[in-house]
Amino acid sequence: MKKNWPLWEVFVRSKNGLEHRHFGSLHAADAEMALENARDVYTRRNEGVSIWVVESKNIAASNPLNNGELFEPAQDKVYRHPTFYDLPDDIKHM
């Protein structure tokens, strides 16, 4: 039975105002079961206020083999972080 159930990715919003974060994956026959399973597997210790599930096959992922060209060029470009500006003291929370 379990062999036939597709894999689902689970995203949980831990508090109102925060974004949904990836919590893990599980097996379920359909979306409704995936939500119930996610509730039991990932929110039983009061971790969440909202759950998203998406079937894993629907997620397009970058290929780790391409990490060189995708991510390494950014490593020596620290100036792309906006940290080289003098902020006036009056501006808070930047």
Place this chain on the structure above:
Amino acid sequence: MKNNLYSYILGIADNSLILGQRLGQLCGHGPSLETDIACTNISLDLFGQVRSYFQYAAKIAGDQRTEDDIAMLRMERDYKNVLLVEQPNTNFAFTIGRQFLFDVYHQAFLTELQNSNDFTLSTIAKKCVKEVSYHLRFSSDWVKRLGNGTSVSNKKMQEAIDDLWTYTDELFYQTKADKQMVFEGIGVDVTNLKSNYYSRINDILLEATLEIPESQWFQTGGKEGIHSEHLGYLLSDLQYMQRTYPNMEW
């Protein structure tokens, strides 16, 4: 007077205790990781409810007994749970069928218990009814899935419902203490819940493409302490530690 209240609380709590223990036996043995955790979660919910009831019962008893003593140190005849909840985990369809047939009752019962004159009982009921609504959602969902699944799952679910049906009528049986508590506005008159119970069950069985059992022969006894052969084994598991090492703590 207080004796009746004490018996009444035990009658409610023992259902949750014994069903919780039954579900707990599945821990690590569920058909899949997800359903295993779901059944264990329900078990833990039930044990949580049991603690509230037994703490209250211990207070009413007013002797040296604690909630643990009440849970662990009674003899079989002193457990007042219905026969339904002590039935074994024959297979997943039985586990789900037993849960479903109990949950529909349990939710209706707790909904009414919220109106009890007894403040503690009504407070416990308010907290528990949300948990039990989820249990019912889980079990009725699975009844429908298995009923509408393959011919094998449909057959197993039907067998479970047919076999367990004989234990449903006892849910509406009233002991002397139950009747007295209803009279005092503390207890729920379960006879009023019966027709709604069967119509809700029938609706879901129809949705699950299962047949409603026709048998009108019902078992009773659990509420008076007369149990099926399964309870003794369950209690020997449950009570093992306290019987082997009396008064042990950890």
